[in-house]
Amino acid sequence: MVKRDSAVDLVGILSVEDKDLASSWIREVSGTLGSRVGKAELDRELRELYEALVEALRQGATDVHAEQMSEVRALLTELSRNRARQGFSPSETAISVFALKRVLEPLLEDGSAEVVRAYLQLGRILDGLGLFTIETYTQTRDELISAQAEQLLELSTPVVRLWDGVIAVPLVGTLDSARTQVVMEKLLQALVDTGSEQAIIDITGVPAVDTQVAQHLLKTIVAARLMGAECTVSGISPQIAQTIVALGIEFDGIVTKASLADALKLALRRSGVDLVAHQGGQR
Amino acid sequence: MTAPWTAGEEPRVYPIARSGDLVHIRQAIRTLSQECRLSLVDQTKMITAASELARNTLIYGGGGTVRAGTVSRGGKRGVAAIFEDSGPGIPDVEQAMTDGWTSGGGLGLGLSGARRLVDDFDLNTVPGEGTVVTIIKWVR
Ligand SMILES: Nc1ncnc2c1ncn2[C@@H]1O[C@H](COP(=O)(O)OP(=O)(O)OP(=O)(O)O)[C@@H](O)[C@H]1O
Ligand SMILES: [Mg+2]
Numbered sequence: 001m002v003k004r005d006s007a008v009d010l011v012g013i014l015s016v017e018d019k020d021l022a023s024s025w026i027r028e029v030s031g032t033l034g035s036r037v038g039k040a041e042l043d044r045e046l047r048e049l050y051e052a053l054v055e056a057l058r059q060g061a062t063d064v065h066a067e068q069m070s071e072v073r074a075l076l077t078e079l080s081r082n083r084a085r086q087g088f089s090p091s092e093t094a095i096s097v098f099a100l101k102r103v104l105e106p107l108l109e110d111g112s113a114e115v116v117r118a119y120l121q122l123g124r125i126l127d128g129l130g131l132f133t134i135e136t137y138t139q140t141r142d143e144l145i146s147a148q149a150e151q152l153l154e155l156s157t158p159v160v161r162l163w164d165g166v167i168a169v170p171l172v173g174t175l176d177s178a179r180t181q182v183v184m185e186k187l188l189q190a191l192v193d194t195g196s197e198q199a200i201i202d203i204t205g206v207p208a209v210d211t212q213v214a215q216h217l218l219k220t221i222v223a224a225r226l227m228g229a230e231c232t233v234s235g236i237s238p239q240i241a242q243t244i245v246a247l248g249i250e251f252d253g254i255v256t257k258a259s260l261a262d263a264l265k266l267a268l269r270r271s272g273v274d275l276v277a278h279q280g281g282q283r
Numbered sequence: 284m285t286a287p288w289t290a291g292e293e294p295r296v297y298p299i300a301r302s303g304d305l306v307h308i309r310q311a312i313r314t315l316s317q318e319c320r321l322s323l324v325d326q327t328k329m330i331t332a333a334s335e336l337a338r339n340t341l342i343y344g345g346g347g348t349v350r351a352g353t354v355s356r357g358g359k360r361g362v363a364a365i366f367e368d369s370g371p372g373i374p375d376v377e378q379a380m381t382d383g384w385t386s387g388g389g390l391g392l393g394l395s396g397a398r399r400l401v402d403d404f405d406l407n408t409v410p411g412e413g414t415v416v417t418i419i420k421w422v423r
Contacts, residue, residue, distance in 0.1 A: 178302075207313070207327070207330070208327055208330045208334060210331045210334040210338075211335060211390045211393050211396065212334075212338060214390065215389065215390055239323050239324040239327040239328075240327060242324050242327075242328070243324075243327050243328050243331045243400065246328060246396065246399045246400050247335075247392055247396035247397075247399070247400065248382050248392045248399070249390065249392060
């Protein structure tokens, strides 16, 4: 058993008679979070944490990584994950832990050396717990960000059917390797699924074409050809055209059109569709 | 070679450690180019050159940094970027600068193309020590 009899041990300063430290802690934290976390939820979170912490200390835990702290760590992990998902900042998250130090400060006023020592020791433990929250928070954020990046990969590359036998991919934004790979696969798959023989890759929304983007485009076009389809690249802006020329990339044998409309006209003509303009009023 | 950085405007250093960093670098160069009022064509050329060199730094240099900022000389302004790595270096510079030569699976146009896209181009490489490439695009 741990020094239960010592007048001011760590557990001692957290369980001062007739002082509801947990409540003061909750008040302090809720002041920093405003109304973005429900009162009842915060109350439950922090009380559980408080009890777990007291229990861990009672069992002799001396730092965050102690075996006895596993319950505390589990609760802190949950708290940090929730805060990260709710869009709180790392400091707003860690304050939940650090606020407890502030709540304990008044105890220092009576000033016995033992209390000060216990406070400092507990302070170190709380610092460790605070850092642990920040780490968990960051990890959760990183997970969220990579999940979003993956979703974006999927979202930003729609393959649309413009006409019977004519599909198009409007590319928007920066094309990195991963995205171009996805585009290429989707385009080739769509050629198969729709039985199309004409594909248009529209790069109006692409800010820069470097050798890597060009290489991916060229490969896609070659692959499409092998599948019996013809590709047209549309939406090459004047500045991109000049950059491609200066880079020395050869788009020989690849049909390019200034606009998506022109590319569609060409694709229709190639698939044997005649566009006839009617005179106004006649139907 | 170092660049004639504009006095009072510290260049910023960006890491080149993963492919996601290339997006940040292109954006940083775009912002600088717009601040300097490079023409749209010159902005695109500078961004594309930076994209090429940053990717070489990542792929062949094993990662490194780019220092980017505005430069001034004789009353003219421009954008400069210095790519630096401590990778294997380039044993045969003339070969590496040849259109179409690649040691990997690229088009072999990054280095030679980047030189054509910018106004000032300086390549400094020591086999076994690393590579530094400096590029500048001046406002016309
Ligand atoms: N920072 C570097 N460190 C070492 N070797 C390099 C570096 N940059 C370029 N090289 C070498 O120079 C060669 C030519 O580079 P360049 O950028 O012109 O072509 P690439 O990267 O192979 O293809 P891409 O056309 O896609 O850029 C590379 O294949 C590589 O061997
Ligand atoms: Mg290259």
